Amino acid sequence: MFRKVAASAAFLSTLFVPAMVFAQDGAEAVEAVEAAAPGLDPMFVVNNLWILLAAVLVFIMHLGFSCLEAGLTRSKNTVNILYKNLAIVAIGLLMYGLCGFNLMYPGDAWMADGIFGFAGFGLDPGVDGQTAAYADGAYTYYSDFIFQAMFAATCCTIVSGAVAGRVKLGSFLIFCVFFVGLIYPIIGSWHWGGGWLAERGFHDFAGSTLVHAVGGWGALAGAMVLGPRIGKYVDGKVRPIVGHSMPLAAIGVFLLWFGWYGFNGGSVLSADPDTVSFVFVTTTLAAAAGVLAASVVSIIVSRTPDLSMALNGALAGLVGITAGADVISPLEAVIVGVVAGALVVGAVLFFDRVKIDDPVGALSVHLVCGIWGTLAVGIFGTDKSLGAQFIGVLASAALAFPAAFLFFTLLKKTLGIRVEADDEYKGLDIAEHGQEAYGGFQVFSTQ
Amino acid sequence: MFRKVAASAAFLSTLFVPAMVFAQDGAEAVEAVEAAAPGLDPMFVVNNLWILLAAVLVFIMHLGFSCLEAGLTRSKNTVNILYKNLAIVAIGLLMYGLCGFNLMYPGDAWMADGIFGFAGFGLDPGVDGQTAAYADGAYTYYSDFIFQAMFAATCCTIVSGAVAGRVKLGSFLIFCVFFVGLIYPIIGSWHWGGGWLAERGFHDFAGSTLVHAVGGWGALAGAMVLGPRIGKYVDGKVRPIVGHSMPLAAIGVFLLWFGWYGFNGGSVLSADPDTVSFVFVTTTLAAAAGVLAASVVSIIVSRTPDLSMALNGALAGLVGITAGADVISPLEAVIVGVVAGALVVGAVLFFDRVKIDDPVGALSVHLVCGIWGTLAVGIFGTDKSLGAQFIGVLASAALAFPAAFLFFTLLKKTLGIRVEADDEYKGLDIAEHGQEAYGGFQVFSTQ
C-alpha cells in the first residue's frame, strides 16, 4: 500500500529502512533490524525520542512565562510583554545556534581550561555524520542542540519579568542577545560543558543555579538599574500594582509545571526508567508542597489565601527541586518544596521592603529558590558537598550579576533603558507598539 | 566531547551507562546493551516512557478543568476557582503519596478481603529497589505512582465545578482531603486494586465509573447539601447565570481532550501499539460524535447552536468512551459519543428542573455520562456482562454518594460550607481572597 513513506522514498529511504522493518516474530525482528539498520539500536531510538519530546515540553514553558508575566501585570503593557517574550525565544534559539551551543559545550576547544572555550560558529554534526559524532551518546547531535537551545531562552525570560512595565524594548532585546549568547553559555560550560565546576563536584541537575539563578541575577541587575515602576513605592509605602488577568497567570503556571517534566525529566539525558520516573516524582511533590506552603504562609501573613502566592509557590517548589531532582528522595523533595514555598512569600516581602520592584516575583522564585535548591543538594544529596554547592552558587553570581549590571548600565548611558514617564503612564502597548492588547474587546452586558 | 552527562557522571553513571551505549551495528548493539545494562530491556524503556508521558498529559487536564470551570462562571469567582483547582491538585498529589496509592493498590495487605486494604503510609519502592519491585511490570514503581496520582485529583476537580460560586474554600479543601485520600482510592481498590469488583468481571478501562462517576456522586452530594446559587431559581423559573469567558471554557475543553489521550491511552499500561492506537481512535471518535450530537440536540431544544453544549458534548463523549475505549469498536464509539452528547443536553435540563444547581454541568458530563459509558461496555463489549457493569455502577454509588453527603453535612453543621449571602453577591474573589481576577484590566477603547 502506498503511503507518505512511499511518496518521499527518494530521499528518506536510507533513513526509513530500519523504521519500516516489522518482524513476524522476535527472532526475525532482531535479524531484520540488524540486517537493515546496522547501528540503529532501539534503546538509542527511545532515548533520543525522549530528549526530543522533552525539548517540546520545554518549548511550551515559554508560553507559560509569557502568560504568567502578562497576567500578573496591567493590561496596558500586555502587547509589549507578549512581544518581548516571543522575540526572546526567537533570539535565544538563533543565538544559541550561532554561538551559544559551542560556547557552552566547547568539547576540546577550551581556550582557558575549564573556564572559557568556543568550538566555532554555527552547527556542525561533524564529518562522520550526525549520529557517528554521538556514538557514545543516547541522542543525536541535533537532539542535543534543540534540547539545550530550548533551555537557553529561559534565562532571559526570567529577566523579562523583573523589568516589565518600564524597560525600553530595543535595549532589552540587545541585552538578551548578550546574555543568552554569551553569559548564560559561559557559566553553563563550567558545569554542564565539563569545565572547572564539574571537576569540583558541583551538582546542578537541571539548572537551579545554571538557569534559574543566572536568570535571577540578570533580573536583579535589571530591576536595580531600572528602578521601580512609577507609583509602586509612594511615601515609603508599597502600593501593590495588581495583575490584569489571573486566569492568564494560572495558565502560565500550569504550563510551566507541565513543561518542567521536560526540563527536569529531559535532563536525565536518556529515557532511563528508574531515573526519569524518580525525577518526575520528586519534581511533582516539590511543586505540590510549594503550593501548600506558600498558601499557608500567605494566609499567616495576609489573612487571606493569595492566588499569586500559591501560583508562585508551585514555581518555587519546581525551581527548588531542579538542582537535585535526581538525588533527593521524595520525602526530602516535599521538604525542599515546603521551604521554597515559604521562602518565596518572604522574598516577595523582602524585595518590596528594599524597594526593588519585581512585577512578577521573578527574583523571589528564580533567584532565591534557585539558590535554595542548589544548597539543598548539599544538605540532602548523598555524597554531595555543601561547600561545592556554595562555590557553584557564588561563581555563577560572580559572573552573571556584574556582567548584567554593567551591560544594563552601559545601555542606560547610551541608548537608554527606561521609557519616558509619559509612556509608562500610557502603557508600553501604545507607547512602543501603537497597539492595544484588547482593542476589539467589548462587553455588551454584565450580570 | 563533554556534555551534561559527563558533568554529572558521578551519580548517574550507573544509570546512564545503558543509555549511552550506541552501537556501530546491530549485533554490537545487542551485545553492548546486554553487557552494560543487564536488565534494561528496550521494551521496558519505551513502555515506561509512555506511562510517564501519559502522566504529563493527565496533569495538564487539571489546567483544562480550571479553565473550563472559571470560564463557565462569573468573573467575580474566578480567583477562587483557580485557587481551589490549584490547591486540589497539590492536595491530591500529596494525599495520594501519603496514603491514597497504598489504599488503592494494597497488594497483599487486604484487611477486609477485596473490600479494604492498606499497604502503609508513604512511598516505598521496596527493598530490591524500584525496578525489581516491578519485575513483572512494564514500568517502574515511581511511574505507576505518578500516573495514578495524576488521576486522583480529578475526582475532586469534578466536585469543584458543581459547588462553584458558593462553597467555603476551607471546608471544601477539607472535603477534598477526605474524598481524594480515602473514598476515591477505596472504590478504586475494588477494581483496579484487584478487589471484589475485579473478580466479578466488571470492566472499567480508564474510569468512567471509578473516576468520573465517583467524582460525579461527590458533586451531586455537594450541590444538594449546598443548595443553588442565589438568583439561579427564582419564582420557579431557571435564570441562567452565564459564564464570563467562553475562550477560557474552550481552552479548558481542548486541553481536557488533549490530556484524555494520556488518561485513556496511558490506561493501557504499556505502549502496546495495537491497543494504544485503538484506544486513541475510539476516544477521538466518541469525542467528535459527542460534539455533533450535543450541537444537534441543543439546536432542536433551543433553536440556536449552543457553544457550552457543544463543549460539554466533547467531554460527554470522552467520559462515555472511557470505560470501554479498549473493547468498543470505532463505529460503536461513535454511537457511544452520540448518546453521550444527547444525554448531556437532556441532563442539564433535568438538573435545572429539579433545581440542583451545577454551574458547569459537571453532573451531566461526569456522573450521567460516566454511568452511560460504564453500561455501554455491557452493551457493546464482547464478553462483557451488563449485569456486572450495573453492579460496579451501583457499588461505587453506594459508597461515594452517602460518604460525600455525610461529610458535606458534617462540615455544614460544624465549620459551615456556604459563604454568607453578602459574600456570594460580592463574589468569592473579594470575599475569600481579597483579590480580583481582573484588577489591572483596563480597556482603552472599543470598536
Next chain:
Amino acid sequence: MFRKVAASAAFLSTLFVPAMVFAQDGAEAVEAVEAAAPGLDPMFVVNNLWILLAAVLVFIMHLGFSCLEAGLTRSKNTVNILYKNLAIVAIGLLMYGLCGFNLMYPGDAWMADGIFGFAGFGLDPGVDGQTAAYADGAYTYYSDFIFQAMFAATCCTIVSGAVAGRVKLGSFLIFCVFFVGLIYPIIGSWHWGGGWLAERGFHDFAGSTLVHAVGGWGALAGAMVLGPRIGKYVDGKVRPIVGHSMPLAAIGVFLLWFGWYGFNGGSVLSADPDTVSFVFVTTTLAAAAGVLAASVVSIIVSRTPDLSMALNGALAGLVGITAGADVISPLEAVIVGVVAGALVVGAVLFFDRVKIDDPVGALSVHLVCGIWGTLAVGIFGTDKSLGAQFIGVLASAALAFPAAFLFFTLLKKTLGIRVEADDEYKGLDIAEHGQEAYGGFQVFSTQ
C-alpha cells in the same frame, strides 16, 4: 501485586504480555520478549508511539487555530469562532473516518490511475488484523489513521480564519464537509497516497502545499465570494479592525508552534533519530527566523514593532519550512524563515490593497508561505526539481481553488453564505448563537 493490569486481564492479557515482560538481565530479556511476544519488536513500539504522540501534538494545533482566530477578531464574534473551530474538528475527524482516509490512501483501489481512488467507506484494519496489515510499516493501521485524521481538519480551519465575522455558520459547515471529505483527500492522494505527483518527483514533506496552500486556496475562494467585512474598506481606505485579545492570539501561535513538532516531526513516519531531530531543528530555526524577519519588516513599514506581524511571522516560518523540513539544511531553514517572515508582511498589505479581507492573515500565512515553502524545496533541496515543485503547486491550486469557489458560489445562490448586515453589526455571537463570549465578565475596579 494487583494493579489495573490484573483487573482487566481478561481482554488485554494477550496484548499486554509482551509489555509486562521485564527481564532480570539483557539475555533473559531478549529471550523473554521473543517467547512472549512473537512479532512485537521494540523498534515498532517506539516508532508507533511517536506517531501517536505526534497525533496528540497536531490535535492541540486546533486549539491554537481557535485561539488565534478568536484573539485577532472582535469579541462580538468569539462564540461563533470557537464554535466553528470545534465543529470543524469534529466534522473533520468523522469525515476522514467515513471516507477521507480511503480517498487519500486508496492503496490499490485507484479508479483513475494516480488521480482518483477510493478504498471504500469506514475504517478497516484488514482481515489479518490491524498489525499484520501494516507489516511493512512502522506503526499500526489505527495510528496511521489518527495521525492523518488530525491533519485533515486543519485545511478547513485555515479557511475559517479568512471568512470570520460574516459567514453563515450552517453554510460554512456544509462547505467543510465537502472540502475536508473530498477535496483535501483527493489532492493528498496525488502525492502522499502515491498518485501522479509522487511519480513526478514532487516533494512536500509535511504539507506546505497539500495542507496549507490547499487550505489557503479555499480561504481565498471564501474571502472572494463573501466580500469584505462591513467597515473594513471605506472610501478606498483600509480601516483596520483590531483583535480583541492579543494574549489569546499569542496562546494560539505558541500552541501552533508546539503542535508543529508533531506535524513536521510525525511526518517522518518513524522515530528515526537522525531525521526527526533534524526536522525539529529546521522547523525551530525557520520559526524563529520568521519572527525576527516579520518584526524587522513591520518596523520598516509601520515604524513600530507589530505583535500580530511577529506572531504571523512565526507561523509563516513554520508553514514555509513544512515542505522541506527534511531536506533543507539548518542554515537554509533560517533563510526560508526570513523570506517567509518578510513575505507575510508584504502579503498582508497586498491583500488589503486588492480589498480581499482576511481577518487573521490566513492567506498571507498559509497560501503565500505554503507556496514559498514548496518552491524553496526546489531551490535548496538536493536533487529536487523546481519544476516538479511548480507542477505540484499549480496542480493543487487547479483543483482546490475552483472547487472551493464553485461550492461557495453554489451555497451563496442557495442557502446564502453571508449573514445580514444587521447581524454583522450585532456580532455573530448574538445573531447566530444567542450567546455572548464574555456575558458574565465584570471588572470591579481598574487601576
